[in-house]
Amino acid sequence: MADTLRVALILETSGGGSGRHLLDLARGLLARGHDVTVIWAPGRAQQDFVDALHAVEGLKTVTVEMARAVGPGDVKSLRALQKVLQCLMPFDILHGHSSKAGALIRLLPRSIPGARIYTPHAFRTMDPGLGQPHRLIYGIIERVLAARATRIIAVSQAEADHASAVLGIAANRLSLVVNGVSLSPDATREAARQAIGLSDQELAVGFIGRLEDQKDPLRFLRGIALAAKRVSHLKAIVIGDGPLRAEAEALAEGSNVHFMGWQDGPRLMPGLDIFCMTSRYEAMPYTLLEAIHGGVPIIMTAVGGANETVLEGVSGHVLPLDCGDQDLGEALVSLARDEARRKSFSSASRHLARSRTIDAMVDDTISIYIDAIAPVSVEAI
Incomplete structure (x- = not known):
């Protein structure tokens, strides 16, 4: 050969x-x-x-x-x-x-x-x-x-x-x-938050992906709406576009949700405090890998990639595939209120990221x- x-x-x-x-x-x-x-x-x-x-x-x-x-x-x-x-x-x-x-x-x-x-x-x-x-x-x-x-x-x-x-x-x-994946050296938390337009006081929960049924962005927004009632400084960041964009914007009208359209997701990922993935099915989404490389705590549904990327209670939370809006909202509130746990999740994710290159x-x-x-x-x- x-x-x-x-x-x-x-x-x-x-x-x-x-x-x-x-x-x-x-x-x-x-x-x-x-x-x-x-x-x-x-x-x-x-x-x-x-x-x-x-x-x-x-x-x-x-x-x-x-x-x-x-x-x-x-x-x-x-x-x-x-x-x-x-x-x-x-x-x-x-x-x-x-x-x-x-x-x-x-x-x-x-x-x-x-x-x-x-x-x-x-x-x-x-x-x-x-x-x-x-x-x-x-x-x-x-x-x-x-x-x-x-x-x-x-x-x-x-x-x-x-x-x-x-x-x-x-x-x-x-x-x-x-x-x-590998993130660019200039993909820092400070630069990402400045690009998104986040203040130091805001806690950013991000959704990154195509706005379509597979990714279920509407479930994300319904969960955010419930969590925001109990966490006043929570801000949702939606990066992506797709056929559900108009419906998603209508659902989020009047709430603290920032729709950014398509952006350089890997560059902005480190600016998030929590990454949330509500997909119905996946194989191994890149956004999940970008989150662990960026040291961003994860809340996700039990789709492909969960077993290799998120250890429940150690590096993030994995919710049932058919989890309801209330379950998602509760998970968001719990993690948003626990800074020590977010830091622990971040450290565990960065350790795993060394082998996901x-x-x-x-x-x-x-x-x-x-x-x-x-x-x-x-x-x-």
């Missing part, structure tokens, strides 16, 4: 957490001397992802049209991807990120060389709001295509457990590589790549 790996990273979503993961992985692979090509779909590409992608020195990029939904257009996308790979091959690794790219790389004919690696970034079937017919369809697709994957990488233990217990994916096809994520992924292309010994057959 050559020391330099030729890796194709394929992505349809082109943004969000999966886009960020791909960019971190691409930069890390390049820094370690590997050859990297990113094949991405422009249809849903976020501009910040596109700008960052084009700024990576030494990275080769190619666009292929892919649609989010399953449909007849997937045949055209598969042919286009096959054509691109035939022009650029051989690759040692074909690594599909999220469901669409993951499905396409596994449907490629075996004449296209390269180990098929798939990172779901949260299986669609992890969504508790998914109807039974769709859950059945997506589950069948994942089970059938799992047999065509060299390795499936889960980004949290919850995702790995779901793959095994719910989807029935064999353990020998599963690996666990937890996401990692981009370098660790890249190195663990490379180990999987090397194992995936290693020849099978006669003794192992």
Whole structure:
């Protein structure tokens, strides 16, 4: 095996957490001397992802049209991807990120060389709001295509457990590589609070993410409304945008909630006193990792990433997935009134953050790549 790996990273979503993961992985692979090509779909590409992608020195990029939904257009996308790979091959690794790219790389004919690696970034079937017919369809697709994957990488233990217990994916096809982050040295508490516009007296509780059903920002705002009645200096900070923005602003009208739209979340995270995540489902959200790196106490629902990131009562609070507004409000009030506990949570989170780095994520992924292309010994057959 050559020391330099030729890796194709394929992505349809082109943004969000999966886009960020791909960019971190691409930069890390390049820094370690590997050859990297990113094949991405422009249809849903976020501009910040596109700008960052084009700024990576030494990275080769190619666009292929892919649609989010399953449909007849997937045949055209598969042919286009096959054509691109035939022009650029051989690759040692074909690594599909999220469901669409993951499905396409596994449907490629075996004449296209390269180990098929798939990172779901949260299986669609992890969504508790998914109807039974769709859950059945997506589950069948994942089970059938799992047999065509060299390795499936889960980004949290919850995702790995779901793959095994719910989807029935064999353990020998599963690996666990937890996401990692690094905060900029200038991401300080003082600079962040100044950028947000917080006074020394205000206690800031932050929500960072897309304003959509999956993230459940309305539950966050209802919990904040209850807590604010008992903690007068509490201020809610909402960083993000999305289809629920208007409804969220209407719900928060007249209360001490600051909607900031999309901002540099990692830079502002250290300015928060509490980070609150009310998602319905996740794999391993980057905001959670940014919170531990920023030393911000966490209150979150029991979604993917909780087990690896928050130890109940030691580094934060994990609430039941279906927790009500009153439960969330009580947890916020309790932590807001207990400065000593917040400091203790912060210290525990910073300690854990030392092992949740981009370098660790890249190195663990490379180990999987090397194992995936290693020849099978006669003794192992």
